[in-house]
Amino acid sequence: MNPASNEKIDQIFDAIYKEAEKRRNEFREDPGPKIHIGLATCGIASGALETKKAFEEALDEYNIEARIHTVGCLGHCYAEPVVVIDHPDSGFPPIFYHEVNAGKAKMLAKLFLKEGDPRFEHVYGAMEENDLIPSVMEFARFNREKRVVMEKCGHIDPEDIYDYIAQGGYSSLVKTLKLNSDEIIKEVQNSGLRGRGGAGFPTGRKWELAKSAGEQEKIVICNADEGDPGAYMDRTILESNPHQVIEGMAICAYAVGAKKAIIYVRAEYPLAVDIVTKAIRQAIELGLLGKSVLGSSFDLEIDVFRGSGAFVCGEETALIRSIEGYRGMPRHRPPYPVQKGLWNKPTVINNVKTLASVPPILDHGADWYREIGTENTPGTAIFSVVGNVVHAGLVEIPMGVSLRTLIFDICGGIPNNKKFKAVQIGGPSGGCLNEEFLDTPIDFDSLTEAGAMMGSGGMVVMDEDTCMVEVSRYFLDFTQNESCGKCTFCRIGTYHLLKILERLTRGEGEDGDIELLETLSKDIKAGSLCGLGKTAPNPVLTSIKYFRDEYEAHIYEKRCPALMCRPMIAFYFDLDLCARGCDACATCCPVEAVFTTSNRKKGVDQELCVKCGECIVVCPPEYDAVRKVSPPHLVPYIEKPPEKKKED
Amino acid sequence: MNQELTPEEKEALKHVASKLEFYEEQRRNLIPILQMVQETLAYLPPEAIKLVAEHLAIFECEVYGVATFYNQFRFHPPGKHPIKACLGTACHVRGGDIILENFERKLGIHAGETTPDREFSIEKVACVGCCALAPVAIIDETVHGHMAPSKVEGLLMRIEIEKEMEERAKKKDESGQ
Numbered sequence: 001m002n003p004a005s006n007e008k009i010d011q012i013f014d015a016i017y018k019e020a021e022k023r024r025n026e027f028r029e030d031p032g033p034k035i036h037i038g039l040a041t042c043g044i045a046s047g048a049l050e051t052k053k054a055f056e057e058a059l060d061e062y063n064i065e066a067r068i069h070t071v072g073c074l075g076h077c078y079a080e081p082v083v084v085i086d087h088p089d090s091g092f093p094p095i096f097y098h099e100v101n102a103g104k105a106k107m108l109a110k111l112f113l114k115e116g117d118p119r120f121e122h123v124y125g126a127m128e129e130n131d132l133i134p135s136v137m138e139f140a141r142f143n144r145e146k147r148v149v150m151e152k153c154g155h156i157d158p159e160d161i162y163d164y165i166a167q168g169g170y171s172s173l174v175k176t177l178k179l180n181s182d183e184i185i186k187e188v189q190n191s192g193l194r195g196r197g198g199a200g201f202p203t204g205r206k207w208e209l210a211k212s213a214g215e216q217e218k219i220v221i222c223n224a225d226e227g228d229p230g231a232y233m234d235r236t237i238l239e240s241n242p243h244q245v246i247e248g249m250a251i252c253a254y255a256v257g258a259k260k261a262i263i264y265v266r267a268e269y270p271l272a273v274d275i276v277t278k279a280i281r282q283a284i285e286l287g288l289l290g291k292s293v294l295g296s297s298f299d300l301e302i303d304v305f306r307g308s309g310a311f312v313c314g315e316e317t318a319l320i321r322s323i324e325g326y327r328g329m330p331r332h333r334p335p336y337p338v339q340k341g342l343w344n345k346p347t348v349i350n351n352v353k354t355l356a357s358v359p360p361i362l363d364h365g366a367d368w369y370r371e372i373g374t375e376n377t378p379g380t381a382i383f384s385v386v387g388n389v390v391h392a393g394l395v396e397i398p399m400g401v402s403l404r405t406l407i408f409d410i411c412g413g414i415p416n417n418k419k420f421k422a423v424q425i426g427g428p429s430g431g432c433l434n435e436e437f438l439d440t441p442i443d444f445d446s447l448t449e450a451g452a453m454m455g456s457g458g459m460v461v462m463d464e465d466t467c468m469v470e471v472s473r474y475f476l477d478f479t480q481n482e483s484c485g486k487c488t489f490c491r492i493g494t495y496h497l498l499k500i501l502e503r504l505t506r507g508e509g510e511d512g513d514i515e516l517l518e519t520l521s522k523d524i525k526a527g528s529l530c531g532l533g534k535t536a537p538n539p540v541l542t543s544i545k546y547f548r549d550e551y552e553a554h555i556y557e558k559r560c561p562a563l564m565c566r567p568m569i570a571f572y573f574d575l576d577l578c579a580r581g582c583d584a585c586a587t588c589c590p591v592e593a594v595f596t597t598s599n600r601k602k603g604v605d606q607e608l609c610v611k612c613g614e615c616i617v618v619c620p621p622e623y624d625a626v627r628k629v630s631p632p633h634l635v636p637y638i639e640k641p642p643e644k645k646k647e648d
Numbered sequence: 649m650n651q652e653l654t655p656e657e658k659e660a661l662k663h664v665a666s667k668l669e670f671y672e673e674q675r676r677n678l679i680p681i682l683q684m685v686q687e688t689l690a691y692l693p694p695e696a697i698k699l700v701a702e703h704l705a706i707f708e709c710e711v712y713g714v715a716t717f718y719n720q721f722r723f724h725p726p727g728k729h730p731i732k733a734c735l736g737t738a739c740h741v742r743g744g745d746i747i748l749e750n751f752e753r754k755l756g757i758h759a760g761e762t763t764p765d766r767e768f769s770i771e772k773v774a775c776v777g778c779c780a781l782a783p784v785a786i787i788d789e790t791v792h793g794h795m796a797p798s799k800v801e802g803l804l805m806r807i808e809i810e811k812e813m814e815e816r817a818k819k820k821d822e823s824g825q
Contacts, residue, residue, distance in 0.1 A: 045778040045791035077780035229775035230737035267683060267720050268773070308679055308718035311774075325678035327717040386738035386779035393780060424737070460737045474740050478774065484717070588798040590750055610753075612746045612797040 024166035033087040040073035046080035054102035058109030072240020074154030075394030094127040153240035161282040164243040172359040184255040190366035192378040197351035200444035210256040213346035218258035227311035228427030231458030234352040238272040242279035248355030267306040311482035330530035373399030377443040387460040404438040418463035426455025429535030431542030467564035468547040473501035479536040490533030493524040509555035570632035577625035585615035603638035727769035732786040736775030744783040750800040
């Protein structure tokens with residue numbers, strides 16, 4: 001790059017940045033209150049749109065001048081809908097409110113915005129240090145996180161490119177355009193960034209391989225085909241801060257010498273598709289994409305491809321087939337996509353999180369990134385921690401933090417005084433780890449060693465009421481459905497694994513089933529081509545390894561220790577505890593299996609009962625009379641009085 | 649089982665045919681085309697598959713091969729009130745299958761089917777991404793979090809009542825005129 005063109009790049013970007021700064025200052029210096037509402041899919045699912053509407057109506061009704069700022073997701077899913085109110089005139093700092101439904105929104109508008117009372121009973125915390133309200137940064141859920149990729153998520157409006165630029169966005173791209181591609185690749189290599197899609201291949205190395213393919217046309221693909229049920233960080237990033245991903249893609253394309261890039265997003269994420277499409281259009285309008293980016297000689301065109309929902313398409317060769325318009329079936333590697341990918345052109349495929357890590361790395365430097373995380377895996381990991389955990393949601397932590405810290409300190413542990421049983425990491429390809437592994441540091445290598453894997457970052461926490469055999473059956477059901485059918489072992493092997501597990505959960509297990517599961521699993525691993533088949537038996541193998549006693553109880557005692565496998569349990573009412581005349585269980589039973597005994601207590605008609613457990617939920621805690629037993633023949637016999645004939 | 653297209657669907661099919669002109673005859677356009685057809689018709693009837701195959705000059709079985717591979721594509725018309733029961737990991741751990749079963753029992757159909765009056769259809773989905781609200785069901789476009797078996801009946805009843813009220817209002821309008 002010559003100095004003259006560098007000057008031109010600076011000039012063009014300066015003008016854009018000034019505009020962004022102007023807009024930001026206008027917003028900041030507005031003395032009126034500001035309401036930030038999180039409007040990503042999870043917020044909307046919890047009712048954030050109604051909350052927004054309620055605020056708008058209330059502002060009208062009480063004649064309040066305030067700005068509503070729609071932002072993405074902060075990752076605190078347990079608290080959605082999340083609203084941050086910044087009301088400088090009241091003398092309070094910006095305040096974080098959780099679970100703001102429409103009613104709460106109206107109340108806050110009237111009492112806080114109009115009358116200046118922040119309603120302390122609804123306050124979650126302040127967004128900055130102050131003397132009046134404890135700051136959210138005092139909570140482990142906030143201060144133990146280290147945000148690199150998600151730093152701006154939830155703070156900026158994803159549909160406004162200027163919001164991102166005002167916070168330093170696209171400055172890494174400017175920096176990139178002034179360097180040559182070797183320098184960029186070197187920087188990424190020095191940072192030690194590893195692909196965040198699951199396998200952990202060094203990103204810089206991948207770029208270098210693609211670059212060495214020479215002058216021919218190349219393609220960059222951003223893999224946002226997040227098929228793992230229970231993981232949604234890619235969607236959140238695209239919905240909350242699409243420009244960081246686009247900037248990462250642009251840097252990658254520049255480094256490897258590509259002029260075309262594709263974002264492969266699941267069609268099941270309509271909001272993410274809309275936001276990304278809009279973001280690309282905005283970037284083109286400002287000259288940050290398209291022909292001669294920022295006046296340089298670099299061209300880049302980004303398309304959005306909507307994936308149609310096949311788990312296997314997360315595998316790179318299957319993803320390529322899918323874009324080409326065929327069934328998404330993986331093929332042999334080599335040739336690797338960096339040599340021969342989409343339409344036989346060298347193709348770099350990176351995950352959303354990988355690409356979103358690139359701009360901060362170039363901004364702060366490789367050494368800064370190396371200091372976060374561990375020696376072998378620098379940087380941060382994003383997990384969607386869900387299941388039986390108090391503070392579910394997205395958590396970004398430095399690599400190397402232990403599972404115990406993540407689950408118990410940051411996410412608040414297990415709700416309802418239950419005991420921790422297992423954590424399932426990496427979705428259907430990952431494994432279930434028991435208590436022994438709670439002190440395992442989280443990084444690619446130690447998780448793989450333990451039998452799980454980093455995978456996409458889905459983490460499901462399970463309490464003592466979860467049956468490990470049933471969970472394995474669930475994951476096998478998923479992988480069996482999603483197997484593309486190319487390899488015999490994956491197609492037929494997973495089917496038989498599933499059939500055996502189904503038998504076990506029905507109480508029809510036989511001696512030798514565990515051994516059969518183990519042999520079959522090993523064969524499937526050996527006989528499958530792609531990651532799906534190679535890892536599909538992981539949930540089975542790890543759960544047998546760490547929870548063998550549960551499998552044995554299912555087979556030899558026909559008993560489900562966690563009382564979860566429905567064919568193996570039965571419900572009854574403890575007649576000493578059941579209250580006379582209380583009808584809570586009878587009215588809510590969806591199949592009318594609850595009857596009243598001759599002394600006006602309750603019994604369960606075992607023939608009718610579907611074991612949904614609703615009676616346990618509604619039985620008032622002062623009686624707590626519903627009991628579950630396994631195996632079902634242990635249930636005490638309670639006589640059902642003959643049905644009275646209705647008198648006409 | 650091949651259902652006749654309704655007059656509206658026939659109209660929509662013509663619309664699809666005209667839209668096809670915007671897509672080049674290239675294999676890479678197959679999935680985007682199928683997505684467009686489903687957006688217009690809500691499912692992929694055999695008539696539409698034929699159109700697509702002709703447009704791209706490939707066999708119908710090729711189109712079926714791709715369409716059946718992906719979970720997104722549907723071959724039955726959905727009900728007026730589509731119900732999606734989430735069976736992602738978090739929902740499963742919290743009893744998502746029980747919710748699905750309740751819907752199936754109440755409506756008398758299985759997942760992937762539509763009630764004969766085309767009012768309701770049930771679909772299984774793998775994670776809608778609101779794991780913190782598990783178990784989750786989506787009726788029409790509304791997400792219902794923290795589902796319970798007893799909530800199922802109430803939700804279905806609400807739709808019935810709304811329908812009845814609409815009909816009554818309609819009758820009132822008619823008699824008023």
